[in-house]
Amino acid sequence: MSMWTAVLAASALAFALKFLGYVVPTQWLEGRRTSRVTSALPIALLSALVAVQTLTGAGGALVVDARLAAVAVALVALALRAPFLLVVGLAAGTAALLRSLGWG
Amino acid sequence: MTALDPARRRAVLRQAVSVGVATGAYGISFGALSTAAGLDVLQTQALSVLLFSGGSQFAFVGLVAGGMSGAPAAIATSTLLGVRNGLYGLQVARMLDVRGLRRVAAAHLTIDESTAVGVGQPEERAGRLGFWATGLAVFVLWNLMTLAGALVGDSIGDPKTYGLDAAAAAAFCGLLWPRLKSGDAFAIAALAALIAVLLAPHAPAGVPVLVAAFTALVAAVWPSAHRDPTPPHHWTDEDEATKADPDHRGTPRGEAR
Numbered sequence: 001m002s003m004w005t006a007v008l009a010a011s012a013l014a015f016a017l018k019f020l021g022y023v024v025p026t027q028w029l030e031g032r033r034t035s036r037v038t039s040a041l042p043i044a045l046l047s048a049l050v051a052v053q054t055l056t057g058a059g060g061a062l063v064v065d066a067r068l069a070a071v072a073v074a075l076v077a078l079a080l081r082a083p084f085l086l087v088v089g090l091a092a093g094t095a096a097l098l099r100s101l102g103w104g
Numbered sequence: 105m106t107a108l109d110p111a112r113r114r115a116v117l118r119q120a121v122s123v124g125v126a127t128g129a130y131g132i133s134f135g136a137l138s139t140a141a142g143l144d145v146l147q148t149q150a151l152s153v154l155l156f157s158g159g160s161q162f163a164f165v166g167l168v169a170g171g172m173s174g175a176p177a178a179i180a181t182s183t184l185l186g187v188r189n190g191l192y193g194l195q196v197a198r199m200l201d202v203r204g205l206r207r208v209a210a211a212h213l214t215i216d217e218s219t220a221v222g223v224g225q226p227e228e229r230a231g232r233l234g235f236w237a238t239g240l241a242v243f244v245l246w247n248l249m250t251l252a253g254a255l256v257g258d259s260i261g262d263p264k265t266y267g268l269d270a271a272a273a274a275a276f277c278g279l280l281w282p283r284l285k286s287g288d289a290f291a292i293a294a295l296a297a298l299i300a301v302l303l304a305p306h307a308p309a310g311v312p313v314l315v316a317a318f319t320a321l322v323a324a325v326w327p328s329a330h331r332d333p334t335p336p337h338h339w340t341d342e343d344e345a346t347k348a349d350p351d352h353r354g355t356p357r358g359e360a361r
Contacts, residue, residue: 001172001175001176002172003142003143003147003168003172003175004147005175006164006168006172006175006178006179007143007147007150007151007154007155007164008150008154009179010151010155010160010164010178010179010182010183011150011151011154011155013179013182013183013186014154014155014156014157014160014182014183014186014189015154015155015211015212017183017186017187017189017190018157018186018189018190018193018211018212018214019193019208019211020190020193021189021190021191021192021193021194021196021197021211021214022193022197022202022207022210022211022214024193024194024197026198029194029198033323033324034324035198036323036324036326037320037321037323037324038194038195038198038320039195039223039323040288040289040292040319040320040322040323041191041192041194041195041317041320042191042192042195042196042219042220042223043223043280043283043284043289043292043293043296043320044292044293044295044296044316044317044318044319044320045188045191045192045296045313045316045317046216046219046220046276046279046280047280047292047293047294047296047297047316048296048297048299048300048312048313048316048317049188049216049276049300049313050273050276050277050297051296051297051298051300051301052300052301052304052312052313053269053272053273054270054273055301055304056301056304056305059305060303060304060305060306060307060309060312061304061305062301062304062305066267066270067269067270067273070267070270070271070273070274071270071273071274071277073274074270074273074274074277074278075277078277078278078281084115084118084119084122084275084278084279085118085122087274087275087277087278088122088126088271088274088275088278089271090274091267091270091271091273091274092266092267092268092270092271092274093267094267094270095264095267095269095270095271096265096266096267097267099264099265099267100265
């Protein structure tokens with residue numbers, strides 16, 4: 001397989017999956033329960049993604065490092081109603097500071 | 105549906121641009137990593153333009169770095185990581201309600217970031233604006249920065265030095281925060297996070313997050329979801345909302361349009 005074949009195959013499959021979500025007949029998702037599940041889906045997926053991004057390292061092993069500290073700072077800032085950009089800035093600053101001190 | 109007031113509009117656009125900038129910074133490391141893995145500049149750029157899904161792209165170049173014998177695994181892992189975009193599409197499609205070429209464009213822009221900004225907004229109009237603005241901001245910046253990274257290589261350094269990986273996770277938290285104030289959404293989010301982390305050491309990349317998605321089924325049986333008026337979340341059925349909220353304080357962005 002050439003590199004171009006692989007690049008184009010992966011791209012075509014990625015788009016096909018994205019498009020699939022848009023062509024599911026709307027009547028399949030019309031019921032009240034189904035509709036609540038589909039609107040909860042992004043919440044479940046994004047929350048799981050944040051957890052994996054924050055807590056796992058190579059091979060999926062549990063790793064506690066600067067990322068967890070940074071996200072904890074972000075959550076405290078959110079609870080204190082800090083604006084969005086400040087939350088993101090505080091998290092980046094926390095991780096950068098801890099790493100410059102040699103941790104995580 | 106009432107028009108979005110200018111202050112809300114600015115707030116949504118500010119979120120979109122900041123998410124675009126944070127993601128774009130990662131584009132540099134993708135470009136650098138991709139050329140180091142043996143792809144040329146055009147192939148690297150093709151991935152950012154055509155595949156356009158960060159997690160899949162990083163996995164792809166990581167697996168072909170050892171030679172083309174890794175190509176089938178690269179395609180498979182990239183595709184597995186892309187399944188969640190299809191699941192996002194189920195909800196985003198209903199929010200946008202687009203047809204034809206716009207639907208093709210919307211599907212292509214359906215990624216973690218655009219979905220998070222879109223579904224994190226309490227009003228449907230802000231959700232649409234957030235989705236499109238974030239999708240376009242990330243697309244433009246991700247591609248420009250991919251090119252920069254592919255051309256200059258690793259000299260800019262690791263984005264982790266600047267804490268950008270943590271910034272991305274914090275941004276997703278901030279985007280979802282308004283939605284998490286309802287008990288059912290919070291329970292789903294917490295359960296999904298726990299399942300994904302527990303599964304991560306035992307399953308291939310992409311699978312833990314997909315398994316965790318099954319926690320969304322909790323929403324089907326959670327009895328009190330529609331009794332929580334703030335924030336107005338969009339799984340409220342209009343009849344139920346009227347019963348639970350006779351003053352119409354919360355404006356449900358109901359599916360029963």
